[in-house]
Amino acid sequence: MNDVDNYLANVESNKRAELERIRMLVKKIAPTAVESISYGMPAYKYNGKPLIYYAAFKDHMSVFPTPDPATKLQDRLSSYKVSKGTIQFTLEHSLPDDLIEQLVLVRMKQIDS
Numbered sequence: 001m002n003d004v005d006n007y008l009a010n011v012e013s014n015k016r017a018e019l020e021r022i023r024m025l026v027k028k029i030a031p032t033a034v035e036s037i038s039y040g041m042p043a044y045k046y047n048g049k050p051l052i053y054y055a056a057f058k059d060h061m062s063v064f065p066t067p068d069p070a071t072k073l074q075d076r077l078s079s080y081k082v083s084k085g086t087i088q089f090t091l092e093h094s095l096p097d098d099l100i101e102q103l104v105l106v107r108m109k110q111i112d113s
Contacts, residue, residue: 003037014091015056022054022063025097029104049111052104060088063095069106073099 004023008016019042026033026044033044033051041055041064053064060081067085070077076099081088087103089095 002035004035004042007037007042011056015061018061018091018094019054019056021097022095022100025100026052026104029101030108046108047111051107051111060090062086062088063100063103065103065107066110068110069103072106073102076102 008019008023011019023035023042027035030044030046030051033046036043036045038045038050038053041053043053044051050066052066055062055064064086070082070085070087074082077087079093080095087095
């Protein structure tokens with residue numbers, strides 16, 4: 001088991017499934033991104049720079065795509081709790097695959113610029 005597997009093993013099963021979905025999407029969208037634990041949560045770096053982080057908390061889950069993607073996609077995020085670079089969601093109101101893909105692609109484009 002790697003560090004991310006260990007992190008996920010300690011998350012309650014329903015939230016674990018949601019975080020695994022995000023994990024698989026990021027791997028599909030950014031196959032060269034490097035997975036690790038950063039700030040105590042699963043994270044990806046792309047070309048040596050932070051791409052996206054995700055984590056489970058008591059009452060919600062969050063993705064941390066850095067501020068720029070959240071700002072650029074704010075119209076799609078109006079039904080979520082958003083603060084600088086953080087998007088909170090629940091199992092009942094999860095992030096759609098295409099929104100996660102857009103967040104990752106916007107961040108990759110920013111890194112590549």
